[in-house]
Amino acid sequence: MKLTANKIAGILRExxxxxxxxxxAVLKVMAATHDQLTPEAIYERARAARPDIGLVxxxxxxxxxxxxxxxxxxxxPDGCHGYMMRRPVDHHHHLVCSGCRTVVDxxxxxxxxxxxxxxxxxxFDITGHLLELYGLCPECRTTAVD
Amino acid sequence: MKLTANKIAGILRExxxxxxxxxxAVLKVMAATHDQLTPEAIYERARAARPDIGLVxxxxxxxxxxxxxxxxxxxxPDGCHGYMMRRPVDHHHHLVCSGCRTVVDxxxxxxxxxxxxxxxxxxFDITGHLLELYGLCPECRTTAVD
DNA sequence: GCGTAATTGAAAATAATTATCAATTATCTC
DNA sequence: GAGATAATTGATAATTATTTTCAATTACGC
Ligand SMILES: [Mn+2]
Ligand SMILES: [Mn+2]
Ligand SMILES: [Zn+2]
Ligand SMILES: [Zn+2]
Numbered sequence: 001m002k003l004t005a006n007k008i009a010g011i012l013r014e015x016x017x018x019x020x021x022x023x024x025a026v027l028k029v030m031a032a033t034h035d036q037l038t039p040e041a042i043y044e045r046a047r048a049a050r051p052d053i054g055l056v057x058x059x060x061x062x063x064x065x066x067x068x069x070x071x072x073x074x075x076x077p078d079g080c081h082g083y084m085m086r087r088p089v090d091h092h093h094h095l096v097c098s099g100c101r102t103v104v105d106x107x108x109x110x111x112x113x114x115x116x117x118x119x120x121x122x123x124f125d126i127t128g129h130l131l132e133l134y135g136l137c138p139e140c141r142t143t144a145v146d
Numbered sequence: 147m148k149l150t151a152n153k154i155a156g157i158l159r160e161x162x163x164x165x166x167x168x169x170x171a172v173l174k175v176m177a178a179t180h181d182q183l184t185p186e187a188i189y190e191r192a193r194a195a196r197p198d199i200g201l202v203x204x205x206x207x208x209x210x211x212x213x214x215x216x217x218x219x220x221x222x223p224d225g226c227h228g229y230m231m232r233r234p235v236d237h238h239h240h241l242v243c244s245g246c247r248t249v250v251d252x253x254x255x256x257x258x259x260x261x262x263x264x265x266x267x268x269x270f271d272i273t274g275h276l277l278e279l280y281g282l283c284p285e286c287r288t289t290a291v292d
Numbered sequence: 293g294c295g296t297a298a299t300t301g302a303a304a305a306t307a308a309t310t311a312t313c314a315a316t317t318a319t320c321t322c
Numbered sequence: 323g324a325g326a327t328a329a330t331t332g333a334t335a336a337t338t339a340t341t342t343t344c345a346a347t348t349a350c351g352c
Contacts, residue, residue, distance in 0.1 A: 135272035
C-alpha cells in the first residue's frame with residue numbers, strides 16, 4: 001500500500017485538516033518522485049500546477065506532513081534538509097548517495113541492543129535516535145572511477 | 147591523554163598553522179567546558195579574553211579544528227550545530243540529553259555488521275554514517291517528573 | 293628587524309527558515 | 323445554495339546561521 005497524493009489527501013481530511021489546492025499541489029509533487037527534494041525545489045515544482053502558491057505554504061505543508069509521519073526528512077551532514085514521501089510505514093533509516101543524493105530506505109535497525117547497553121551505562125532514558133548511512137550508489141561509483 | 151588548549155596549540159603549530167591569540171582564545175573556551183557550545187556562544191566567551199575577536203574567526207577556527215578532528219560536531223535534529231572538544235580520540239558517537247543538552251560519548255558502534263549487510267543488499271559503497279542517540283539524563287528525568 | 297604568506301575583522305551577501313497579519317477560502321450548518 | 327467561521331494563505335518583514343569579499347594586520351622563519 002504505497003502512499004499516493006489522494007490517499008494522503010484522505011488522511012488529511014480524516015484528521016480534520018482542510019484540503020486546499022495548495023496542499024494538493026505539494027502532495028502531487030511529493031508523490032511524483034522518489035528523490036529527496038528541498039522545500040525550495042518542491043516550491044518550484046508546485047508552482048507549475050499552482051503558480052500562486054507561496055514558499056511559506058510549502059514549508060507549512062511539509063511540517064504538517066512530517067508531523068503526521070507522511071514524509072521523511074533527510075538530515076544531510078552539512079545541515080540542509082531534504083523531504084520525500086515516506087515509503088515504508090514503519091520505523092526505518094536512510095542510506096544516502098553522496099554523489100546523486102539518491103535515498104534508499106532500510107529497515108534493519110540493530111539499535112535497540114545498543115540503546116539498552118548505553119542506557120544501562122549512562123542512566124539516560126533513551127527516547128530516540130538519528131541514524132543515516134552515507135556512500136556511493138553503483139552508478140556514482142562507476143562515474144567516480146572514470 | 148586529554149586534549150588541552152596548549153596541546154592543541156602544539157598540534158596547530160606542527161601542522162603549519164599560525165598560533166594567533168584569537169585561535170588561542172577559542173581553544174581556551176573549548177578546553178574549559180564539557181558542554182556543547184554554538185559558535186555564537188563560543189564567540190561570547192572568547193570575547194572575555196579577547197574583546198576584538200570576530201565571530202567570523204570563531205567560525206573559521208571551528209572549521210579548522212573540525213578538519214583536524216580536534217572538536218566534535220553535534221547535529222541536533224532541528225539542524226543547529228554544537229561544538230565541543232573531542233574527548234575520545236577514536237571513533238565514537240554521542241548521546242544528547244534533550245533537556246540540558248549534555249553530551250555523553252559512547253564508543254560502542256555496532257554498525258559495521260549493519261553496514262555490510264546494507265551494502266550487500268544495495269550495492270552501495272558505504273563510506274560513513276551519522277548516529278546520535280537522544281534521551282533524558284538522570285537529572286532532567288527527575289525534573290520532568292516534578 | 294624584514295618579508296611574506298597566512299590570518300583577521302568589518303561589512304555585505306546568501307541561505308534557510310519563521311513571524312505577522314489582513315485577506316481568502318474549505319467545510320460545516322442550515 | 324447561501325452564510326458563518328475557523329483554518330489557511332501569501333506578501334512582507336524579520337530572524338538566524340553562515341559565507342564571501344577584501345583591505346589591513348600579524349605570526350613566524352630568516
Ligand atoms: Mn524513508
Ligand atoms: Mn565526542
Ligand atoms: Zn549516486
Ligand atoms: Zn539533561
